[in-house]
Structures are given as C-alpha cells and as structure tokens.
Amino acid sequence: MVPVNAATILRQTADRLGFDTFGIARAQVPAHANQLDEWLAKSFHGEMDWLARDPHTRADPEKYDPACRSILVTGVSSRQSAPPLHRGRIAAYAQGADYHDILREKLEGLAQATIAPWGGNYRICVDTSPLLEKPLAALAGLGWQGKNTLLIHREHGPWLLLGFLLTDLDLPADRADSDHCGTCTRCLDACPTQAFPQPYVLDARRCLAYLTIEHPGPIPEEFRPLMGDRLFGCDECLEVCPWNRHAQDAREIKLTPLVRPDLREMLSWNDARFRSEFRGTPIFRLKRDRWLRNICVVLGNIGSREDLPALNKAAEDRNPLVEEHARAGGCRISALLFSPPEEGSLIR
Ligand code: B12
Ligand code: SF4
Ligand code: SF4
Incomplete structure (x- = not known):
C-alpha cells in the first residue's frame, strides 16, 4: 500500500542515499518529444543509430513500459571546479567512477526502501534506456531544458546526472518548472x-x-x-x-x-x-x-x-x-x- 505521505518519504530517502535532487512525473509524453522525428530526419544523431531505432517508444514512456504509471527522477551533481590534474581535459562526469553504476546502486536502494515494500514493481533506467530523460526530468520539476539542450537545475545548473525509477504505482506528481534561459545565449x-x-x-x-x-x-x-x-x-x-x-x-x-x-x-x-x-x-x-x-x-x-x-x-x-x-x-x-x-x- 502506498502511504499518504509517500512523496515526503521518497524525498527524504533520496536525500539520505545521496541524491542531490528528486521529483516525480506522471508517465506521459513529455514536451517537445514530437520534435525527435525532425531531429532524426536531419541526421543530427550522426552514427548513433540506436537513437533512430523506434523513436516512438523513446518519445513515450508508456510505450517503453506499458505498466508504468509514475516516473521517479533523481539527479546527482557531477561538477568539478578544480583545475585538471594532468595534460588533457576529461569531462567532469567522467573524471572518476562510472556514474551509471553509482546511480543504479542508489536507485536500487531507493526502490528497496520504498517502492518494493509498498507492493510496486520498478525498473531502473540510467542513460541507456530508450527514454527522453531531460524532458522527463523537466516534467518532474527538476528544472528546464536549456538552450544547450541540457536539464538546468536552479541550484546545480547543468551538472546533474540523471537516474530514473519507472513504477506501476500511482504517485503524486510534481509541477514542471518553466524556462529560465531568458535572453542568455x-x-x-x-x-x-x-x-x-x-x-x-x-x-x-x-x-x-x-x-x-x-x-x-x-x-x-x-x-x-x-x-x-x-x-x-x-x-x-x-x-x-x-x-x-x-x-x-x-x-x-x-x-x-x-x-x-x-x-x-x-x-x-x-x-x-x-x-x-x-x-x-x-x-x-x-x-x-x-x-x-x-x-x-x-x-x-x-x-x-x-x-x-x-x-x-x-x-x-x-x-x-x-x-x-x-x-x-x-x-x-x-x-x-x-x-x-x-x-x-x-x-x-
Ligand atoms: C545521445 C546522448 C548524447 C549525444 C547527443 C546529445 C543531445 N543533446 O541529444 C552526445 C554524445 C552529443 C551527448 C553529449 C553529452 N551528454 Co548525453 N546523452 C545522450 C542520451 C543517451 C540521449 C539524448 C537524446 O535523447 N537525444 C536526442 C535529442 C533529439 O534530444 P535533445 O537534444 O534533448 O532534443 C530535443 C530538443 O532539441 C527539443 N526541442 C526542440 N526545440 C525545442 C525548443 C524548446 C524551447 C525546448 C525546451 C526543447 C526543444 O526537441 C528534441 C526532442 O525532444 C541521454 C540519456 C537519455 N536516455 O536521454 C544522455 C544525456 C542527455 N547526456 C548527458 C550528459 C551529461 C552529456 C554531456 C554533458 C557529457 C559531456 N560533458 O561530454 C554532453 C552534453 C552535450 C550537449 N550540449 O547536449 C546527461 C545530461 C544530464 C542533464 N543535466 O541534462 C544525460 C541525460 C545522461 C544522464 N542520464 O545523465 N549525449
Ligand atoms: S555542444 Fe557543448 S559539449 Fe558539444 S562541443 Fe559544443 S560546447 Fe562542447
Ligand atoms: S542559454 Fe544561458 S541559461 Fe540557458 S542553458 Fe545556455 S548558458 Fe544556461
């Protein structure tokens, strides 16, 4: 049974597990998903053929997982502001251990502490599942999709790495944020x-x-x-x-x-x-x-x-x-x- 204060429990558990932010979205087609076809038609994906495989599933989480009712969205900041330790720069997210493993472990912990005891089924997604993760994170109120196409968070900027739990439980959704790029370019x-x-x-x-x-x-x-x-x-x-x-x-x-x-x-x-x-x-x-x-x-x-x-x-x-x-x-x-x-x- 889902407790009445499920959102609070989820948020507190996510915080305890070391997630920097957390939100809930209903399983629905996110904003701008319809522009994926146009993007692919222009070949902007280069040789990432896997992005062009079944774009309609990618655009709609319910097509990917028909049982999915709610999407729990988490973020972990990857920002590293210290100057590089050696010649040659590596993007901040890749300077340490693999974030896929880090987020998966935390998401498993979150699911085992909440979704599983509440009788729900879940699926963990980090980067590699056919989902439009940034628009879904925006839908869950984590921030907005900026002009650089990344999810921008009011506190963590563009540095969040995103992790998802798709579940068949009906959970209270958060409100989507609006665009705060303004005239900036x-x-x-x-x-x-x-x-x-x-x-x-x-x-x-x-x-x-x-x-x-x-x-x-x-x-x-x-x-x-x-x-x-x-x-x-x-x-x-x-x-x-x-x-x-x-x-x-x-x-x-x-x-x-x-x-x-x-x-x-x-x-x-x-x-x-x-x-x-x-x-x-x-x-x-x-x-x-x-x-x-x-x-x-x-x-x-x-x-x-x-x-x-x-x-x-x-x-x-x-x-x-x-x-x-x-x-x-x-x-x-x-x-x-x-x-x-x-x-x-x-x-x-
Ligand atoms: C393929 C991919 C890439 C590709 C393509 C990037 C891209 N922008 O699509 C490449 C290899 C270039 C890449 C690079 C990076 N990536 Co990457 N990547 C992905 C992946 C696997 C899929 C993204 C995708 O669906 N692209 C398809 C295109 C069509 O999506 P899109 O750019 O969002 O396009 C939409 C907008 O253009 C929108 N749109 C059109 N007009 C308008 C108008 C408005 C107003 C709005 C709001 C939107 C809008 O419509 C399109 C369709 O929805 C995701 C994980 C996932 N499953 O989602 C990670 C992901 C996006 N990557 C991530 C990261 C960290 C990076 C890098 C920062 C890594 C680095 N430092 O080198 C760079 C950033 C480059 C950049 N500016 O995007 C993170 C981003 C987290 C965040 N805070 O946003 C993700 C979410 C992985 C994760 N789980 O954390 N990546
Ligand atoms: S889009 Fe962003 S990540 Fe890609 S080359 Fe330009 S500045 Fe670098
Ligand atoms: S337009 Fe400005 S605020 Fe928006 S993502 Fe780009 S740099 Fe950030």
Whole structure:
C-alpha cells in the first residue's frame, strides 16, 4: 500500500542515499518529444543509430513500459571546479567512477526502501534506456531544458546526472518548472564547434562529446584543432551557464577525479593496460584505440618537441586509426616547431 505521505518519504530517502535532487512525473509524453522525428530526419544523431531505432517508444514512456504509471527522477551533481590534474581535459562526469553504476546502486536502494515494500514493481533506467530523460526530468520539476539542450537545475545548473525509477504505482506528481534561459545565449556562443543550429537543438555530429566518445572513425580534420586539449567529452556549454552561480562541486565521493599517467605514457599502452586502468570508469567503454586516437589529436594541439618520439612510435601502431592520428599529430607539432615565427610571437 502506498502511504499518504509517500512523496515526503521518497524525498527524504533520496536525500539520505545521496541524491542531490528528486521529483516525480506522471508517465506521459513529455514536451517537445514530437520534435525527435525532425531531429532524426536531419541526421543530427550522426552514427548513433540506436537513437533512430523506434523513436516512438523513446518519445513515450508508456510505450517503453506499458505498466508504468509514475516516473521517479533523481539527479546527482557531477561538477568539478578544480583545475585538471594532468595534460588533457576529461569531462567532469567522467573524471572518476562510472556514474551509471553509482546511480543504479542508489536507485536500487531507493526502490528497496520504498517502492518494493509498498507492493510496486520498478525498473531502473540510467542513460541507456530508450527514454527522453531531460524532458522527463523537466516534467518532474527538476528544472528546464536549456538552450544547450541540457536539464538546468536552479541550484546545480547543468551538472546533474540523471537516474530514473519507472513504477506501476500511482504517485503524486510534481509541477514542471518553466524556462529560465531568458535572453542568455552564453552556451550557444561558447561552443567551439558551433554545434547548435538553433537554440535548444544540437547537431551531435559537430559536438565534441559525440566526436570524442561516440564517433567510431577518424576525427574529421576540421574538428581536430577545435578539440584543443579535450580528450573525452566537453563541458564548454555547461561551464559558461549563469545557473552555475550557486552550484557546488559533486558531493558524491566516487566521482572524485582519479589521477592518471601523462599522455605520452598512455600512448604506449596495449589493450590489457588500457582495460586495467579504466575498468569501472566511463572511459572504459571507449576502448583503447579510440582513446589513443583522442590522445594523438590532443598532443597535436598542445604537445611539444618532447612528445614527438611517443607519437612517432604510435605511428607504427597496428591499428590504422591510431597510426593515422599519431602521424597527423606529429606533423602538426613539427609544423608549429619549424614554421617561421610571426613577428612578435614567442618561439616554442
Ligand atoms: C545521445 C546522448 C548524447 C549525444 C547527443 C546529445 C543531445 N543533446 O541529444 C552526445 C554524445 C552529443 C551527448 C553529449 C553529452 N551528454 Co548525453 N546523452 C545522450 C542520451 C543517451 C540521449 C539524448 C537524446 O535523447 N537525444 C536526442 C535529442 C533529439 O534530444 P535533445 O537534444 O534533448 O532534443 C530535443 C530538443 O532539441 C527539443 N526541442 C526542440 N526545440 C525545442 C525548443 C524548446 C524551447 C525546448 C525546451 C526543447 C526543444 O526537441 C528534441 C526532442 O525532444 C541521454 C540519456 C537519455 N536516455 O536521454 C544522455 C544525456 C542527455 N547526456 C548527458 C550528459 C551529461 C552529456 C554531456 C554533458 C557529457 C559531456 N560533458 O561530454 C554532453 C552534453 C552535450 C550537449 N550540449 O547536449 C546527461 C545530461 C544530464 C542533464 N543535466 O541534462 C544525460 C541525460 C545522461 C544522464 N542520464 O545523465 N549525449
Ligand atoms: S559539449 Fe562542447 S562541443 Fe558539444 S555542444 Fe557543448 S560546447 Fe559544443
Ligand atoms: S548558458 Fe544561458 S542559454 Fe545556455 S542553458 Fe544556461 S541559461 Fe540557458
């Protein structure tokens, strides 16, 4: 039986388990879900074919889980404001342990303390289920979908990682928040690759998070210099958001940044070494070859003479992706080293 004060109990339990925010939505099609078809028709999803698989299920939680009546939405902040520990930037959410595991464990705890004893069935969803998570989080009152397309929370800004419990229990829904982006365009202006064709719409093919994480092949030449020192993901359109003004760093200890070896050392790694270093982190999913691909681009952008031997060695790699990016990275450093300095500029 669902107690009369179910919402209070859920909120208190979520807080005790270390969630930074919590809300409840009724199982319904969220706002703007009808624009998913248009987004896919423009091929903005790039090679993420799984996004185009059955979009009508993705748009409607009841199609995904016909028994679902209520959706519990949770958020854990991933913000890390300290400067990077090493060369090459990793997006805040990926600097520590894998958030999928962290949120799943907490959601299981929440369900076992509430939904299960109340006689409900539940399903845990974190990122990988066919749901439009950001619009659902907005429906549950966590915030609004901002112009950078992310869920913006009044206290935690764009840094929440989202986790969901779909249940067959009827629970009291929260009120959706309204849009508080106003006339601000900071995220759109800050994007290094101009990945927003219009506010609230992302062309993933131009997004550095897509190119460094999801994209399987070579990084297109035009985007390599724009990657700068970004090894994995990108936080540019999060960092500039004025809704960061009250945001604190992540309180989840497992998200604390891990110390990594230097890029030069990682370039010499085989599969086994890569797997042992990154098991249990979001980078593990990338696999060794794409990780080395990204390192080569970053070294090409920020490297020095001392990085050339490591790049030359990687240019003999058995994997053509690594080989080509190592060669190109080495050429870029050499070109910068040996090009005549412009008047007034420093010699590297
Ligand atoms: C695919 C995906 C990506 C892709 C595409 C991103 C995208 N914007 O869709 C790539 C690889 C680029 C990506 C990048 C990142 N991702 Co991602 N990603 C997803 C995933 C799996 C699906 C998102 C999706 O459905 N995209 C489809 C498109 C169509 O959705 P959309 O952009 O929201 O498009 C809608 C709007 O454009 C809307 N719309 C159109 N016009 C208008 C007008 C108005 C006024 C409004 C409000 C809306 C609107 O209509 C569209 C359809 O609903 C979700 C998890 C999930 N299952 O939902 C995580 C998720 C969105 N990602 C997340 C994160 C953390 C990131 C990164 C920050 C990681 C990083 N630092 O590198 C970046 C952020 C880049 C960015 N600005 O979006 C978090 C975001 C949490 C939050 N606070 O919002 C999620 C929710 C995962 C999670 N469980 O925490 N991601
Ligand atoms: S994550 Fe980076 S590249 Fe992607 S849209 Fe945001 S600012 Fe642009
Ligand atoms: S930077 Fe400005 S426009 Fe972008 S999401 Fe934040 S408030 Fe909205």
